Amino acid sequence: MAARVTSVFLYVKDVRRSLEFYNEVVGAEVLQVHAEHEGAPYTLAILRLGYFTLMIHPQEPHADEFVDARLGVGIHLQMQVDDVDRFYQHCMDEGAILALSGEPTDQPWGWREFALRDPDGFVWSVYQDKTGGQWTV
Incomplete structure (x- = not known):
């Protein structure tokens, strides 16, 4: 069975800051940005880097999973x-x-x-x- 890695989920402190970094510094293309309502913090940003997709999520809703992790x-x-x-x-x-x-x-x-x-x-x-x-x- 052939497999190909296509994306990575990164859980971050500030989705907007990471979005700006990956877009402006790394050159990733912004595909989608999601928020619960206009003006709310981003809940997801999807960026493309070549054939690879970065899915950037806020860490806060998953705080329990990160208790012992940096x-x-x-x-x-x-x-x-x-x-x-x-x-x-x-x-x-x-x-x-x-x-x-x-x-x-x-x-x-x-x-x-x-x-x-x-x-x-x-x-x-x-x-x-x-x-x-x-x-x-």
């Missing part, structure tokens, strides 16, 4: 870009929070990458594949 811990996401140095500079220009690695670094497995932390602590490994297609999916 947002962003236990998951590490990866995002491939065409020019990691240019994307890194874009993140710097946007004031994004960089995590772990600092500037893009060449890795022994053929990626040039850096780590980007979103407003809730989810870490993205942003990379450029320099292997000539060995890591192409």
Whole structure:
């Protein structure tokens, strides 16, 4: 049976702040935004990043599930870009929070990458594949 991962649900403290981060810094396309009524806090934001969908939900309604957990811990996401140095500079220009690695670094497995932390602590490994297609999916 063939399977393909198509989306991720991220539970966040502030859906609007995460929506702005993923749209303005990462470049994700906003597909849908939901609220219970006009002017109410967002209850869901759906964004597209290439063929991948980000479903951003508020953490508060699920507070019991997060009693012993910290947002962003236990998951590490990866995002491939065409020019990691240019994307890194874009993140710097946007004031994004960089995590772990600092500037893009060449890795022994053929990626040039850096780590980007979103407003809730989810870490993205942003990379450029320099292997000539060995890591192409």
